[in-house]
Amino acid sequence: MAQTLSQRSWEWIKKRGEFGSKDLSRDMDITLKQAQMIISHLVKLGAITSLRRGYNGAVYAPVDGVTPHLPGKNATSPRKVCIRQRVWQAMRFYQTFTIADIMAAAECSKSSVERYISDLRRYKYVAVVRRQNVRTSMAKRRGHQNRYLLLVNTGHKYPVMSAKGLRDQNRNELVPLPAEKIEKEIEKCTG
DSSP states (O other), X not given: OOOOHHHHHHHXXXXXXXXXXXXXXXXXXXXXXHHHHHHHHHHHTTSEEEEEEETTEEEEEEOTTXXXXXXXXXXXXXXXXOHHHHHHHHHHHHSEEOHHHHHHHHTOXXXXXXXXXXXXXXXXXEEEEEOOOTTSOHHHHTTOXXXXXXXXXXXXXXXXXXXXXXXXXXXXXEEOOOHHHHHHHHHHHHO
C-alpha cells in the first residue's frame, strides 16, 4: 500500500536530521503550506522539536527514540456511494414507492430519481402501480403521485445503464432492451 505524505515526510526527516520547512517543501516536492502543516502535526505528536528560529525560518530536528503514529490510508474505509447506488438501495427497501420517498431516503434530487426510474422502467425492472390522474383538476390531484413497484430485485449492486443495454452487476450480465421497445424505436425512426 502506498505511503501517505506524512509517512514519506517522516522517513525523509529521519534521514535528514536538521531541516527547515523550505527544505522539506523543496525535497518532497510539495508546497510550503503543506510542509508547514506536516511540521505542525509532527510537533504536536512530539516527533520533532524546534532547535532555533532564524532569518530563514525555524530549524527542526527529530526527537531521538520517538516514532509518531502516522496511520496510512485505510483500504477498507467506506467509499463514497454514488447517487444511483443510494437510489437503488432505497427502491429495494421500499419495494413500492413514490419519487418523493426515494428522494428523501437517497438524499438526492428529483431529476436524478426520475431519470433512473425511467431507465429502469424501459428494462422492466420498475413498473407504475398507480398513475396520477392528470385529467382531474389540480385541487383534486393534490397529494397524489405516481407509485412505482420494483419488479426485479437482483441484489445490492445497482444496475448500470450503457449504450449496449442495462448491465446487471449482481448477475454479471447485459440485459438487452425488450423487443417491443425496439420495435417502437424503429417505428419512430422510419416515420
